[in-house]
Amino acid sequence: MKIIYLLFLLSVTAVFSQNTKKNELLLPYRDGNLWGLCDTLGAVKVKPFTVGMVDFVITPPDFKGKYVIKKNGKISIIDQCKKKLLAEANLDSVSISRFSNDIFAYKNNKMGVIRDFNVFIPVEYDEVSSVSNESYQVRKGTKKGLINSKGKWVIPIEYSVIDWPWEQNKDENNDKFYWIAKDEKSYWEGKGVDFTDDRVVAKELPEWYNAPVIRSIHTTESEREAKQNNYKRIENTYGEIVSVSDNMIIIKMKEGYGVYAMDKGKIIFKSDDKIEMFRSNHGYATFLMKKNGQMG
Incomplete structure (x- = not known):
């Protein structure tokens, strides 16, 4: 019995530990109802192992892949070695990006953000959008607020318009970032309330920023x-x-x-x-x- 068990264990390990290179671009392919991963020449690198692969993004320059699986009503994200980056989250859908580890998450018509595969902004807002200085504008009903790159509330959800004044932000030597928020009345009067963020988040765009994105699920x-x-x-x-x-x-x-x-x-x-x-x-x-x- 021990020998039979060992042979079974070795065969299972061989199936689920196929040879995938670190910087190898892998695309989803389907065989019957199951999805696996192959290279750009069609060579199978990960044999079919799951149902419900609904989306994927390949991130240059190292071609790391993030693959979205929806199974039993829950969302998981894996890498090209089948390592679970996000495990069975109770979400309706996600929108992943090739430029960052920020993931927009959706549940019951509400929205939030997952950063580095952890909840950064809870999925409880009517709208969340990326804005300047790596911050996020959030909305509940008609009111808006602002959360910065560190997860800190910079502007409470009390305003109808949030923007940034050019004059305060054009000084390259200033390490602060300025925002202006307005309610309905102050908007029409040309007034507003000034808010100061902790610092300016400066990040140069990578050389591959304008490279074409690889994002589709192929059909036969x-x-x-x-x-x-x-x-x-x-x-x-x-x-x-x-x-x-x-x-x-x-x-x-x-x-x-x-x-x-x-x-x-x-x-x-x-x-x-x-x-x-x-x-x-x-x-x-x-x-x-x-x-x-x-x-x-």
Whole structure:
């Protein structure tokens, strides 16, 4: 029994410890329902091991990969050696960047930030956006505040407009960073409240900043053909396809417009108004409506 167990252990180790080089660019590939990793020539480096790989980013110049897996309703992020960088977080989705370890996280239409794979800003805000000096503007309802690069509250959530005054920040010898915040009244009066950040965070952009990003999940030729045939079927049934974005298709029908959801296999919304894809809103599809020169 000991010999059999040892052989089994060695075989398992061989499967899950494939030879991956430190600076090797690895892309996801799918075999059946499972995803693995291969190099740019198609050579398998990590055999298929997981379902639910939904996104990835390759970071030059060392080509380190971050691969997003959604499984059983939870999000994990692994590297190219399958090491878990973020383990089974209770999130709806994440948006990763090739320029930093900051990850925008989404849950129940709320937003936060994960930095270096730890919670930096809790997922409890209506909006979080990166702004100057490596700081973050956060919003709850109509009120905004500011958190700096150290996680310190610089501006409380009490204002409708946050900006930085050029005059105070143009001095290269000053190690402080200045902000100005305004409520609705002071905005129209041209007034505001000044805030001073701890320091200026200066960081030069790396040489590879403008390099093309590698970010997609590839499909096979048969999958692409099946998708095109599905589009033709949808057009024959409902009308002309105007645009396609992720899982949503906007169709110009005989009367008005409709939105077809691929995952539901049906029209989920109709309108006499013209419908255009607008933008993703924290994981939700948002559409622009047009009629008689008006928008909604």
